[in-house]
Amino acid sequence: MSLQGKLALVTGGGRGIGRAIALKLASQGADIIVDFFRRRDTAEQTAKDIEALGVKAEAIRANVGDPAKIDEMFDMIGNKFGHLDILISNAASGVGRPVMDIDTKAWEWTMDINVRACLLCAQRAAKLMEGRGGKIISLSSLGSFLVWPTYAIVGVSKAALEALTRYLAIELAPRGICVNTVAASFVDTEALKFYFDEQLNRANLPITPAGRMVTPEDVANVVAFLCSDEAFMIRGQTIIVDGGFSIYTPLFALEKKD
Amino acid sequence: MTIEEQIREIMARITRVDESLITRESTFKDIKADSLDVVQALVAVEETFGIEIPDEEAQKFKNFGDFVAYVENGVAQKEGV
Numbered sequence: 001m002s003l004q005g006k007l008a009l010v011t012g013g014g015r016g017i018g019r020a021i022a023l024k025l026a027s028q029g030a031d032i033i034v035d036f037f038r039r040r041d042t043a044e045q046t047a048k049d050i051e052a053l054g055v056k057a058e059a060i061r062a063n064v065g066d067p068a069k070i071d072e073m074f075d076m077i078g079n080k081f082g083h084l085d086i087l088i089s090n091a092a093s094g095v096g097r098p099v100m101d102i103d104t105k106a107w108e109w110t111m112d113i114n115v116r117a118c119l120l121c122a123q124r125a126a127k128l129m130e131g132r133g134g135k136i137i138s139l140s141s142l143g144s145f146l147v148w149p150t151y152a153i154v155g156v157s158k159a160a161l162e163a164l165t166r167y168l169a170i171e172l173a174p175r176g177i178c179v180n181t182v183a184a185s186f187v188d189t190e191a192l193k194f195y196f197d198e199q200l201n202r203a204n205l206p207i208t209p210a211g212r213m214v215t216p217e218d219v220a221n222v223v224a225f226l227c228s229d230e231a232f233m234i235r236g237q238t239i240i241v242d243g244g245f246s247i248y249t250p251l252f253a254l255e256k257k258d
Numbered sequence: 259m260t261i262e263e264q265i266r267e268i269m270a271r272i273t274r275v276d277e278s279l280i281t282r283e284s285t286f287k288d289i290k291a292d293s294l295d296v297v298q299a300l301v302a303v304e305e306t307f308g309i310e311i312p313d314e315e316a317q318k319f320k321n322f323g324d325f326v327a328y329v330e331n332g333v334a335q336k337e338g339v
Contacts, residue, residue: 061310105294
Protein backbone atom coordinates (compact mmCIF):
# COMPACT_ATOMS: atom_id res chain seq x y z
CA MET A 1 0.00 0.00 0.00
CA SER A 2 1.53 3.22 -1.21
CA LEU A 3 0.48 5.50 1.66
CA GLN A 4 1.48 3.15 4.49
CA GLY A 5 2.55 5.10 7.58
CA LYS A 6 1.46 8.48 6.16
CA LEU A 7 -0.76 10.84 8.12
CA ALA A 8 -3.50 12.73 6.26
CA LEU A 9 -5.86 15.48 7.35
CA VAL A 10 -9.10 15.72 5.39
CA THR A 11 -11.09 18.88 6.14
CA GLY A 12 -14.82 18.28 5.81
CA GLY A 13 -13.93 14.58 5.78
CA GLY A 14 -17.10 13.27 7.40
CA ARG A 15 -19.37 13.12 4.39
CA GLY A 16 -19.65 13.44 0.63
CA ILE A 17 -16.45 13.81 -1.38
CA GLY A 18 -14.33 14.30 1.78
CA ARG A 19 -15.51 10.98 3.19
CA ALA A 20 -14.75 9.16 -0.09
CA ILE A 21 -11.24 10.68 -0.11
CA ALA A 22 -10.66 9.77 3.55
CA LEU A 23 -11.69 6.16 2.90
CA LYS A 24 -9.60 5.93 -0.28
CA LEU A 25 -6.43 7.22 1.39
CA ALA A 26 -7.10 4.91 4.36
CA SER A 27 -7.48 1.95 1.99
CA GLN A 28 -3.95 2.74 0.78
CA GLY A 29 -2.61 2.63 4.33
CA ALA A 30 -2.75 6.24 5.52
CA ASP A 31 -3.89 7.20 9.02
CA ILE A 32 -6.61 9.84 8.77
CA ILE A 33 -7.70 12.86 10.76
CA VAL A 34 -11.31 13.65 9.82
CA ASP A 35 -12.12 17.29 10.39
CA PHE A 36 -15.81 18.18 10.62
CA PHE A 37 -17.92 21.16 11.57
CA ARG A 38 -21.69 20.66 11.61
CA ARG A 39 -22.14 16.88 11.57
CA ARG A 40 -20.43 14.98 14.37
CA ASP A 41 -22.49 11.83 13.69
CA THR A 42 -21.32 11.33 10.09
CA ALA A 43 -17.71 12.22 10.95
CA GLU A 44 -17.59 9.69 13.79
CA GLN A 45 -19.13 7.07 11.51
CA THR A 46 -16.50 7.82 8.86
CA ALA A 47 -13.75 7.49 11.47
CA LYS A 48 -15.16 4.08 12.46
CA ASP A 49 -15.32 2.99 8.81
CA ILE A 50 -11.69 4.07 8.37
CA GLU A 51 -10.56 2.13 11.45
CA ALA A 52 -12.28 -0.95 10.01
CA LEU A 53 -9.73 -0.72 7.17
CA GLY A 54 -6.97 -1.31 9.72
CA VAL A 55 -5.54 2.20 10.06
CA LYS A 56 -5.90 4.88 12.72
CA ALA A 57 -8.61 7.52 12.48
CA GLU A 58 -9.64 10.49 14.55
CA ALA A 59 -12.59 12.84 14.11
CA ILE A 60 -11.98 16.40 15.26
CA ARG A 61 -14.30 19.37 15.17
CA ALA A 62 -12.99 22.60 13.69
CA ASN A 63 -14.80 25.31 11.76
CA VAL A 64 -12.14 26.13 9.16
CA GLY A 65 -13.86 29.47 8.57
CA ASP A 66 -12.42 30.55 11.93
CA PRO A 67 -8.62 31.05 11.94
CA ALA A 68 -8.46 30.39 15.70
CA LYS A 69 -10.09 26.98 15.18
CA ILE A 70 -7.62 26.14 12.41
CA ASP A 71 -4.79 27.00 14.81
CA GLU A 72 -6.30 24.82 17.54
CA MET A 73 -6.63 21.90 15.12
CA PHE A 74 -3.03 22.15 13.92
CA ASP A 75 -1.75 22.66 17.48
CA MET A 76 -3.46 19.38 18.35
CA ILE A 77 -1.97 17.60 15.32
CA GLY A 78 1.48 19.03 16.09
CA ASN A 79 1.33 18.04 19.75
CA LYS A 80 -0.11 14.59 19.17
CA PHE A 81 1.63 13.48 15.97
CA GLY A 82 4.41 16.03 15.39
CA HIS A 83 4.05 15.83 11.62
CA LEU A 84 1.63 15.67 8.68
CA ASP A 85 2.14 14.12 5.22
CA ILE A 86 -1.06 14.97 3.37
CA LEU A 87 -3.50 17.87 3.61
CA ILE A 88 -6.80 17.57 1.75
CA SER A 89 -8.57 20.96 1.82
CA ASN A 90 -12.05 19.75 1.04
CA ALA A 91 -14.33 21.63 3.45
CA ALA A 92 -16.50 24.13 1.63
CA SER A 93 -19.61 26.16 2.08
CA GLY A 94 -21.51 28.77 0.20
CA VAL A 95 -24.57 30.86 -0.19
CA GLY A 96 -26.60 30.36 -3.37
CA ARG A 97 -27.64 33.78 -4.64
CA PRO A 98 -27.78 35.77 -7.86
CA VAL A 99 -25.00 38.40 -8.03
CA MET A 100 -27.37 41.27 -7.24
CA ASP A 101 -28.32 39.65 -3.92
CA ILE A 102 -24.79 39.00 -2.66
CA ASP A 103 -23.98 40.88 0.53
CA THR A 104 -20.73 41.15 2.45
CA LYS A 105 -21.83 38.59 5.03
CA ALA A 106 -22.48 35.86 2.43
CA TRP A 107 -19.28 36.81 0.57
CA GLU A 108 -17.08 36.67 3.66
CA TRP A 109 -18.62 33.44 4.94
CA THR A 110 -17.91 31.69 1.64
CA MET A 111 -14.46 33.17 1.04
CA ASP A 112 -13.33 32.49 4.61
CA ILE A 113 -14.20 28.80 4.34
CA ASN A 114 -13.45 28.11 0.68
CA VAL A 115 -10.26 30.15 0.18
CA ARG A 116 -8.78 31.65 3.34
CA ALA A 117 -8.99 28.31 5.16
CA CYS A 118 -7.01 26.63 2.36
CA LEU A 119 -4.24 29.21 2.72
CA LEU A 120 -4.13 29.02 6.51
CA CYS A 121 -4.26 25.20 6.53
CA ALA A 122 -1.52 25.03 3.87
CA GLN A 123 0.69 27.36 5.92
CA ARG A 124 0.30 25.29 9.07
CA ALA A 125 0.56 21.98 7.17
CA ALA A 126 3.76 23.04 5.39
CA LYS A 127 5.42 23.51 8.78
CA LEU A 128 4.38 20.00 9.85
CA MET A 129 5.80 18.69 6.55
CA GLU A 130 9.21 20.27 7.25
CA GLY A 131 12.06 17.97 6.29
CA ARG A 132 9.77 15.21 4.97
CA GLY A 133 7.84 16.83 2.12
CA GLY A 134 4.17 16.29 1.54
CA LYS A 135 1.09 16.67 -0.60
CA ILE A 136 -1.54 19.39 -0.46
CA ILE A 137 -4.69 18.82 -2.53
CA SER A 138 -7.66 21.18 -2.57
CA LEU A 139 -11.10 20.58 -4.01
CA SER A 140 -12.32 23.05 -6.58
CA SER A 141 -15.32 23.05 -8.88
CA LEU A 142 -16.04 23.60 -12.56
CA GLY A 143 -18.08 26.57 -11.36
CA SER A 144 -14.74 28.41 -11.20
CA PHE A 145 -14.99 28.99 -14.97
CA LEU A 146 -18.47 27.82 -15.95
CA VAL A 147 -21.42 29.96 -14.91
CA TRP A 148 -24.20 28.23 -13.00
CA PRO A 149 -27.38 29.78 -11.55
CA THR A 150 -26.85 31.27 -8.04
CA TYR A 151 -23.33 29.81 -7.89
CA ALA A 152 -21.48 33.14 -8.19
CA ILE A 153 -19.86 33.40 -4.76
CA VAL A 154 -18.80 29.76 -4.70
CA GLY A 155 -17.55 29.94 -8.30
CA VAL A 156 -15.46 33.01 -7.52
CA SER A 157 -14.10 31.38 -4.36
CA LYS A 158 -13.06 28.31 -6.37
CA ALA A 159 -11.35 30.44 -9.02
CA ALA A 160 -9.37 32.08 -6.23
CA LEU A 161 -8.57 28.66 -4.79
CA GLU A 162 -7.17 27.50 -8.13
CA ALA A 163 -4.95 30.61 -8.31
CA LEU A 164 -3.85 30.03 -4.70
CA THR A 165 -2.94 26.45 -5.64
CA ARG A 166 -0.56 27.70 -8.35
CA TYR A 167 1.21 30.07 -5.95
CA LEU A 168 1.44 27.43 -3.23
CA ALA A 169 2.78 24.89 -5.75
CA ILE A 170 5.68 27.12 -6.74
CA GLU A 171 6.50 28.57 -3.33
CA LEU A 172 6.28 25.24 -1.49
CA ALA A 173 8.14 23.23 -4.17
CA PRO A 174 11.55 23.81 -2.50
CA ARG A 175 10.10 22.17 0.63
CA GLY A 176 9.26 19.02 -1.33
CA ILE A 177 5.54 19.69 -1.19
CA CYS A 178 3.33 18.96 -4.21
CA VAL A 179 0.25 21.16 -4.44
CA ASN A 180 -2.66 20.56 -6.81
CA THR A 181 -6.42 20.98 -7.12
CA VAL A 182 -9.13 18.63 -8.32
CA ALA A 183 -12.22 20.16 -9.90
CA ALA A 184 -15.30 18.05 -10.43
CA SER A 185 -18.58 18.77 -12.16
CA PHE A 186 -21.83 17.76 -10.50
CA VAL A 187 -21.06 15.08 -7.94
CA ASP A 188 -23.84 13.10 -6.33
CA THR A 189 -23.69 14.31 -2.69
CA GLU A 190 -25.89 16.00 -0.10
CA ALA A 191 -24.31 19.35 -1.01
CA LEU A 192 -25.48 18.98 -4.61
CA LYS A 193 -29.06 18.50 -3.43
CA PHE A 194 -28.67 21.73 -1.46
CA TYR A 195 -27.76 23.82 -4.51
CA PHE A 196 -29.48 22.10 -7.40
CA ASP A 197 -32.61 20.05 -7.69
CA GLU A 198 -32.83 16.57 -9.17
CA GLN A 199 -34.17 17.97 -12.42
CA LEU A 200 -30.94 19.84 -13.12
CA ASN A 201 -29.05 16.70 -12.26
CA ARG A 202 -30.98 14.80 -14.92
CA ALA A 203 -30.47 17.60 -17.45
CA ASN A 204 -26.71 17.22 -17.15
CA LEU A 205 -26.64 13.52 -17.90
CA PRO A 206 -27.13 13.75 -21.69
CA ILE A 207 -24.27 16.28 -21.91
CA THR A 208 -21.84 14.13 -19.93
CA PRO A 209 -20.11 11.98 -22.58
CA ALA A 210 -18.93 9.43 -19.98
CA GLY A 211 -22.60 8.46 -19.62
CA ARG A 212 -23.05 8.85 -15.88
CA MET A 213 -22.70 11.42 -13.14
CA VAL A 214 -19.41 11.82 -11.27
CA THR A 215 -19.32 9.92 -7.97
CA PRO A 216 -17.38 10.91 -4.84
CA GLU A 217 -15.22 7.83 -5.50
CA ASP A 218 -14.27 9.12 -8.98
CA VAL A 219 -12.93 12.27 -7.33
CA ALA A 220 -11.23 10.31 -4.53
CA ASN A 221 -9.37 8.14 -7.06
CA VAL A 222 -7.79 11.19 -8.68
CA VAL A 223 -6.96 12.78 -5.32
CA ALA A 224 -5.28 9.53 -4.24
CA PHE A 225 -3.20 9.52 -7.43
CA LEU A 226 -2.10 13.11 -6.75
CA CYS A 227 -1.10 11.98 -3.24
CA SER A 228 1.15 9.27 -4.70
CA ASP A 229 4.78 9.72 -5.70
CA GLU A 230 3.81 8.83 -9.28
CA ALA A 231 2.26 12.32 -9.50
CA PHE A 232 5.48 14.02 -8.34
CA MET A 233 5.86 16.15 -11.48
CA ILE A 234 2.29 17.48 -11.48
CA ARG A 235 2.42 20.90 -9.77
CA GLY A 236 -0.12 23.66 -9.33
CA GLN A 237 -2.62 22.08 -11.71
CA THR A 238 -6.38 21.87 -11.63
CA ILE A 239 -7.28 18.33 -12.66
CA ILE A 240 -10.81 18.12 -14.02
CA VAL A 241 -12.96 15.10 -13.20
CA ASP A 242 -16.19 15.55 -15.13
CA GLY A 243 -16.70 12.73 -17.63
CA GLY A 244 -16.17 15.22 -20.47
CA PHE A 245 -18.96 17.56 -19.32
CA SER A 246 -16.95 20.79 -19.61
CA ILE A 247 -15.66 20.21 -23.15
CA TYR A 248 -18.83 18.80 -24.68
CA THR A 249 -20.66 21.03 -27.14
CA PRO A 250 -24.32 20.75 -28.30
CA LEU A 251 -23.11 20.16 -31.88
CA PHE A 252 -22.67 16.49 -31.02
CA ALA A 253 -26.36 16.24 -30.17
CA LEU A 254 -27.20 17.43 -33.73
CA GLU A 255 -24.82 14.87 -35.20
CA LYS A 256 -26.62 12.01 -33.43
CA LYS A 257 -29.95 12.96 -35.05
CA ASP A 258 -28.64 12.48 -38.62
CA MET B 259 -27.80 38.36 31.55
CA THR B 260 -29.95 35.25 31.23
CA ILE B 261 -29.31 32.62 28.56
CA GLU B 262 -32.39 33.86 26.70
CA GLU B 263 -31.15 37.45 26.73
CA GLN B 264 -27.72 36.42 25.47
CA ILE B 265 -29.17 34.36 22.61
CA ARG B 266 -31.56 37.20 21.73
CA GLU B 267 -28.62 39.59 21.56
CA ILE B 268 -26.71 37.18 19.26
CA MET B 269 -29.74 36.71 16.97
CA ALA B 270 -30.35 40.46 16.79
CA ARG B 271 -26.70 41.15 15.95
CA ILE B 272 -26.66 38.56 13.16
CA THR B 273 -30.07 39.30 11.60
CA ARG B 274 -29.94 43.05 12.32
CA VAL B 275 -33.47 42.81 13.71
CA ASP B 276 -34.33 44.83 16.81
CA GLU B 277 -34.14 42.71 19.98
CA SER B 278 -37.62 43.79 21.02
CA LEU B 279 -39.04 42.03 17.94
CA ILE B 280 -37.58 38.65 18.92
CA THR B 281 -39.99 36.81 21.20
CA ARG B 282 -40.15 33.16 22.23
CA GLU B 283 -42.87 32.68 19.62
CA SER B 284 -40.86 34.23 16.76
CA THR B 285 -39.90 31.83 13.97
CA PHE B 286 -36.59 32.24 12.14
CA LYS B 287 -38.67 33.45 9.20
CA ASP B 288 -40.36 36.10 11.39
CA ILE B 289 -36.98 37.59 12.24
CA LYS B 290 -35.80 37.28 8.63
CA ALA B 291 -33.05 34.81 9.45
CA ASP B 292 -31.90 32.96 6.32
CA SER B 293 -30.00 29.67 6.45
CA LEU B 294 -26.64 31.45 6.75
CA ASP B 295 -27.95 33.56 9.65
CA VAL B 296 -29.14 30.42 11.41
CA VAL B 297 -25.77 28.64 11.01
CA GLN B 298 -23.91 31.73 12.20
CA ALA B 299 -26.24 32.04 15.20
CA LEU B 300 -25.74 28.37 16.05
CA VAL B 301 -21.95 28.77 15.88
CA ALA B 302 -22.01 31.93 18.01
CA VAL B 303 -24.28 30.33 20.61
CA GLU B 304 -22.17 27.16 20.68
CA GLU B 305 -19.07 29.20 21.37
CA THR B 306 -20.74 31.43 23.95
CA PHE B 307 -22.04 28.50 25.99
CA GLY B 308 -19.47 25.81 25.18
CA ILE B 309 -22.08 23.37 23.90
CA GLU B 310 -22.70 21.62 20.58
CA ILE B 311 -26.00 21.96 18.71
CA PRO B 312 -26.24 19.31 15.98
CA ASP B 313 -27.92 20.44 12.74
CA GLU B 314 -30.51 17.69 13.06
CA GLU B 315 -31.55 19.15 16.45
CA ALA B 316 -31.54 22.73 15.17
CA GLN B 317 -33.85 21.73 12.32
CA LYS B 318 -36.47 20.82 14.93
CA PHE B 319 -36.60 24.34 16.38
CA LYS B 320 -40.01 25.76 15.49
CA ASN B 321 -39.31 29.12 17.05
CA PHE B 322 -36.86 31.17 19.10
CA GLY B 323 -38.30 29.64 22.30
CA ASP B 324 -37.32 26.12 21.16
CA PHE B 325 -33.79 27.36 20.44
CA VAL B 326 -33.52 28.93 23.91
CA ALA B 327 -34.96 25.85 25.62
CA TYR B 328 -32.46 23.57 23.85
CA VAL B 329 -29.54 25.74 24.93
CA GLU B 330 -30.83 26.06 28.52
CA ASN B 331 -31.10 22.29 28.69
CA GLY B 332 -27.65 21.82 27.14
CA VAL B 333 -26.04 24.26 29.57
CA ALA B 334 -27.79 22.59 32.54
CA GLN B 335 -26.52 19.16 31.44
CA LYS B 336 -23.01 20.51 30.98
CA GLU B 337 -23.04 21.97 34.46
CA GLY B 338 -24.47 18.73 35.85
CA VAL B 339 -27.54 20.45 37.25
